[in-house]
Amino acid sequence: MKQRIVVIDFETTGLSARGGDRAIEVGAVAIEDGRIGATFQTLINPGRQVDSFIESYTGISNSMLAEAPNGREVFPELHEFVGDAVLVAHNASFDQNFLDAEYQRVDCTRQQPFLCSMRVARRLYPDAPNHKLGTLVDYANVPITGTFHRALADAEMTALLWLAMLATLRDGFGLEDAPLELLQKLQSVAIARADDWLAAKAAE
């Protein structure tokens, strides 16, 4: 089965989607047939000022956000871009919470599973100094495609890390045709949801 994957990354006003923090940038990268394909990126006006820490951390200023489209414009477009692809993010619970919260505001829903590159990396690269995205990019010899802590660059590098992990599995375990299935098996919770969802899709 050729499964389309979309790797996604959010920059946000803070850490708590449920506490009212909002997305200020989204980047998404499609992986199709084992290669990076279409991309989606936009700033998002959160309807409030971001604090100086976020401006410094992301390089995204309040003046940049003032001219950006709001979530009502962005998220229906993102929903269409994602389609029925399996989603991947680095520390996926964070991005999943923001995606679901922003989708809810525009009456969109997410049905597909959300897999976590960090959870896979912790199993596949247990000797890495740590499992931050930037460290893993260096550890796995993934090219740096842009500025860290910007959504599209982080999504691209997460996608390349994901492909590198697939290659590690292929080379290390002789797997040629089932890397996604093995990755799913490395994730106890995600796998169950992914298998259920893929089975449901296959039965349609």
Added chain:
DNA sequence: TGCCAGGCCCTCTTTAGGGCCTT
């Protein structure tokens, strides 16, 4: 009134605690 994230994962665990990772 006071507090303010949350989920995963490891271990000196399971009647729990603390570090990691995301912005």
